[in-house]
Amino acid sequence: MAYDQLNVFAKILRGDIPSQKIYEDEYAFAFYDLHPKAKIHALVIPKGVFENGYVFHQCASDQEIIGFYKAVNKVVDLLKLAENGFKLVSNTGVDGGQEVPHYHIHILGGQRVA
Ligand code: AMP
Numbered sequence: 085m086a087y088d089q090l091n092v093f094a095k096i097l098r099g100d101i102p103s104q105k106i107y108e109d110e111y112a113f114a115f116y117d118l119h120p121k122a123k124i125h126a127l128v129i130p131k132g133v134f135e136n137g138y139v140f141h142q143c144a145s146d147q148e149i150i151g152f153y154k155a156v157n158k159v160v161d162l163l164k165l166a167e168n169g170f171k172l173v174s175n176t177g178v179d180g181g182q183e184v185p186h187y188h189i190h191i192l193g194g195q196r197v198a
Contacts, residue, residue, distance in 0.1 A: 087133045093186035097131065107159050111151030114159045122171075123194030124163055128156050130187055136176045140187045156189055165193040 088094070096103045096115065103115035106126055117125040130152045134140035141149065160166055170193030175182040 087135050088185050089133075091185050093127075093129050093184050093188060094133070097129065097186075107155065107162055109151070109155055109158075111148055112155030114155065117190065121190075122192040122197050124165065124170075124192070126159055126163060126191040128152070128159055128189045128191065134187045135185045136180075136182060137174045137187050137189075138176055156191070159191060163191070163193065165191065169193065171197040 092101065095101045097113055105113070105115050107114040107128075110131070112128055112130055114126055114128040117127050130140060130144065130148060132140075132144060132148055134144060140152075144152070156172070160170060163170075170191055173190040173192065174188070175190075
């Protein structure tokens with residue numbers, strides 16, 4: 085499956101549509117989910133073009149992978165979620181219920197998440 089340059093997260097990365105930014109560095113961009121499923125619901129996406137987590141782990145460089153997951157922790161710290169805990173979710177493909185075809189991790193917290 086070719087990467088769709090018109091997907092909504094590609095547009096956010098390019099600045100074509102707005103987002104509520106939480107954090108950005110060389111490897112990752114984090115913003116609040118438009119339809120939060122918990123009191124705190126953030127999304128972290130890599131800057132590279134990877135349609136899902138499988139492709140990211142297969143094709144991204146070690147530096148991109150390390151940088152991305154370090155950024156996830158930075159977002160957790162910025163949102164002060166480490167002490168009480170949080171849930172990370174990553175949907176992959178059709179059976180995984182992935183809606184946006186740019187790899188992303190959901191960070192859910194601020195309450196007991198089912
Ligand atoms: P997934 O089902 O894992 O692909 O999740 C996609 C997520 O992106 C959903 O939780 C949506 O609410 C969220 N979403 C879709 N469009 C936007 C947007 N423009 N800004 C922020 N979050 C969005």
